[in-house]
Amino acid sequence: MKILLSNIPAYIKDPERHYNGAGSQRWSATYKIRKGDPGAAEWKYMEYPFNIGYSTALLKRDTDWTVKAWDPCVLDLDVNDFRSYVKSYSPDILLVEVPTVAFPLMLPILGELKKEVGFKLAVSGPHITGIPEDTMNEYKFIDFGLVGEYELTLRELVNSYSKFPSGFEEIHGLAFRHGDSVKVNQRRMLIDPLDQLPFPDREDLPAQRYEDAVFADTPCIQMLSSRGCPVGCTFCVPIQTMFASSMYRRRSPKEIVDEMILVKDKYGARQVYFDDDTMVINKKHVQAVCQEIIDRKVDLPWSCMGDITIAEDALKMMADAGFCGIKFGVDSVTPQALKAVHKGTVTTDKVTTFVQKCKNLGIKTHASFVVGLPSDTREGVYNMVDYALHLGVDNAQFSIATPFPGTPFFEEAKAKGWLRTYDWTQYDGERTAVLNYPNLSSKEIEELRQYAVDTWFKHMVKTTMKNPKNMMLQIRRRGLKGSITGIKAVMKGKYVLNG
Template structure:
């Protein structure tokens, strides 16, 4: 049994405009579980390798696998389908499998493509293992939980309760020297410390995939992986890719204490909610090497925040950003423009609000309803969606109008937001003293990609 896992080439990642090419942790976890159970597995990260379609075709044919599994997000589903079509043409006897966020919630639509045999729905580690074993041993695929085919869909697979039982991602199968942040290749590692989120933000597809209950790895298991990244992959910077790393404060404190006890020489960054941070926890994180926080501001209008089910206040957002500046922790503020209920006035209010917060960096995304989210279901019911081309769902292209903004006007407001934030003289001077050439590269990339 030979299994090939593919991250499609030419990926239209939603993070492309900030120059982030990160290891695909999902298929890396799957590969690790398959390897642990004696299955021959390989990974092709076509995006990181910047492969041509012809190169991909040759690599698939050369390996000649029994199962070819392709991962996909919403903006990458077109590339995933092209990958699957190529795979079926060169390996007609192989099972072609799709998995990831988008296939999980759109399996009925995707299975209309004859070159796709199976969709893995939800968390894929043990589903792929059981699927591979069933195919190898001639078992009944109807007994494999968490899959869909044209003939049947099996019951959902229960979520993995104990994440410590998973092996570390199979990074030895990845081109670790090809990943980058801000378009700069750095010895950077990525990891997750948990899955699921108890909050109900209407636009979040992650909680729809992993559930609304937070499942945390033990602090020892997390720091063991950090040490592995440092010792084996020479990581100097580690990014936690959790939806909200700071959700479980006790675990954060334990991780910080363990980092200091082991005297790990590493900087790290993470995602956080403004209402999970305090002076005490921020000081502990800073002293353990945390230098950057990704914070979801979303809107400068309280009514919009309430509509998004964020459960935070404008005042709390202000207080948290003041605290991060006081403690010397860099911030990336993320705002979303063009949600239902947004007006030109409220969008301008959000743009100005982010400027007053004065974060280290800012990202202004356009409202994008991803399948599986409440946002998508509500927008569909209200007939708000104006673009049905999934490749446009990158956070850079408007796909729905607001009450007083057309698609073109929303795009122009996004350009204005980036220009007004990054091209302020005082901002450029301040960043030049700290980040130097990094900020120049970042600004150039953002203005270029948003302007398209």
């Protein structure tokens, strides 16, 4: 028996829109980029699909099935390539992780393919997790919905598959068909301890081609050291949908450092990026990881997704252990907006102090901001952009506030009549605003976001020009041709800088 676990194609019908399929981001993302355009690859932000990677490794270890993972997104392939590959592989089960933005485009294609190939279709990711019953009622050809964190659910499904079409009532985290109705079983307990999972698969998924938060050198291979975050922002897709919990779970320092050594020795990593929800929220965890790195003399720069709460002594220890950069969310500088999404602990004073501490230790910083949160105003966004310019971070990104199904933010937007559309293809979090507030329209939000991106880009060009060291670093990473092509492309508005 064979199972294929696949990310979605990079291009689904529209060759100018590049989908980033991984389902564990705070926002689903698409990029305006042209297939095959020279320089495109140099500017591509691409998150490693951790859920698929971990599930693949687990199935390879714990089942007797033939297991294959495939990612047309990172391979820059389109929907025709996807069709051909699935047909030629001809799996018994096809597992696809589909984010909200790609759902209406991807599902009809999966329905057609299923008719031709005859596989059972399992769909995972935050969208089906948020609204499993509605989704399976709309797309009657979905056989299984995997709700929430799904590695163990998928393993149980595969190991019970011989019982098909019955026997699925006991599998927690599974949605399945029972006659004409859809049954959604109770959620599975979150995986704890995380060390029961093997290292994620990097044989089928080309680890070196994923790129995020490159603060030092490439290949910058992505890893996880923890899952979860206790803050509980109402918009946060992984916390509110995939985990539906504020529980914070950690891997053991030994396992983490074993994996760092593996990705360095086997896959040539020259930096590791921990794409946790937040790696640093638990001081003991990050200190223990640092101690393990120091004790084992691992010479490999590393960075992480984190937050500004980390204490100075821990930050110093991180720098001593090779820590080179941090991505963190500021989200807004308007206290009412932060309070409205339950992120009331961040203040501009705290952020400014944190960035200065990082600078003193030689740690690079990347801040993310959101345009169009509840209570946002035009003036608030202008203040935010001005604040970003003077903050002294090495990079900044600006997203559009987007309420994804399954989050409290979505329920609030629905209840208060803020949702402009239920056309999921517009839920891209990058260019299209789906919220209309009484005091701020979706059009204004889109304009303000574009203003933020343009202003930041001009600032970056000026800063880079003034700093030959920075320019050399970019050229070393991208190559001269890639750097020039990338800058030209950004100036023409073809690409959105991200990650």
